[in-house]
Amino acid sequence: MKQALASVIANRQVAADVFVVRLEEADQARDVRPGQFVHLRCGPTYDPLLRRPLSVLRTGACPVNDLPPTQYEVLYDVVGRGTAAFSRLRPGDLVDVLGPLGRPFQIERTTRRLLLVGGGVGIVPLVALAEAAVRRDLAVTLLCGFRDSSKVFPSDQLPAEVEYRIATDDGSAGQHGYVTTLVPEYLSWSDQVCACGPVPMLKALGRLDRPKSLPVQIAMEERMGCAMGVCLGCVVPTRRGPQRVCRDGPVFALDDMGWT
């Protein structure tokens, strides 16, 4: 983990208002693990004030993709002034990046068939995890829900080995409805589940009937201040007491969240 100026290599649009920025910072590219995030300053001024936490989409340190090992990519949806500033980044610009931060996903040693469940930009850490899993020759299925066809993460951005199925809220692409309607048929197939998305999606996932032995890890999205564990802005209640998404998470065991 470090605070560094990363240089922008590319900043390309992949869906409606959704961009992927490629950054060069060798230590961060080497150290980041799937599920971890980086905390990007929006610009040199104090307005917008806070950094924005962005999950890492892929790193060149994982040889499954064609990125140089010193580069990594983050994805963002333009939703406000901070992310709008990111969309104006050009190759050669420098960005103040803190990271990598947070606890990553852990693939169990016995896992052979990994089920990934995403909602919206919650797909981001799952792409990084899918690449790491493909590298370990695991079978990977990625199910992801989006608002509509314009927001769908393109399949050509994923390793060919990954089975990718999508759902949209309005039925304009893939299955009509929530991603959780796709999940049940895979629950007996998979031996580990990792998920990231809005809390209602994660709660719906928790309510599905699943084998007791099937471990489910989730990555939480939360508004953050410092991302260093001090401001306590991102704290969520869990069965282990209040936990900081930035430092104790973002990856938690689904069963620790106390949702029913």
Add this chain to the structure above:
Amino acid sequence: MDVSNLAVNCAPKHPNDLWLKNPVMTASGTFGYGTEYAKLVDVNRLGAIVSKAITLRARDGNAQPRIAETPSGMLNAIGLQNVGLNACVKEKAPIWASWDVPVIANVAGFSVDEYVRVVETLSATDGVAAIELNISCPNVASEGKSFGLTCEDAAMVTAAARSVCDVPLIVKLSPNVTDIVEIARAVVDAGADALSLINTIPGMVIDVRRRAPFLANVTGGLSGPAIRPIAVRIVWQVAQAVDVPLIGLGGITCADDALQFIMAGATAVQIGTSTFVNPRTALDVLEGIEAFLDAEGVGDVNELIGIAAKNDRPARER
């Protein structure tokens, strides 16, 4: 020229004094218990660290959302989440005792008795150099009205803390009052060795899509550069009225911001929200003050404390 003197005494009336090797501290709630930023910041270079607010019992804090970004600022309603007095004494204070940098324990409470119990224990704990009293908390005995709102309540809790506190006692004032100068006088008369100015300013954001308050707690405390001019004005006003050291805070991002507080009358400053944006802010401020003193030929930072009062016409007219 020789290196300028940066050392300041934040409690000259107290037998222990509170000498800091420089006037730059971190503000309560923005630097945790001092350990979290250790990878990014050499904490021993700081003048002092002020801990997260400690209460008698551990607290879980408020529901989400707890923070909201605002123009050049942020609102927070964390709800005083902290490990509680016992865990602080057992787990945090031993680490503080091993550091060169003095740690000032920030104390919060919901009754005078709670303040007294926490202050009494912490002031006798190795590793605690001073106490900073957060009197912006709701007083359960007074229908939840904050202790910091009236001279009587502020003086009462200060005097009670003073009577059990063996280390320097700093009282942090809320700006959310009609006349902060009156409160400052009352708190100093009740035994405060120094004042921290200012705590956050109550504020609110509405989520127009949900047509509802944005924060789960409805209101929160505004911090960041947005409040800096208010904080500088309050330091200026209080500096004319009391004779104890003032510690200025509110939206400091750089050395010039910090120097505004010092020239308004602050002996030291605290860096708060800006640490979230740039973890190195406190060290940047320190280095910037050193560079300013060097460039301006000022041999001692103490010469600048309150200097603007001696030049109280706008610079343009001179």
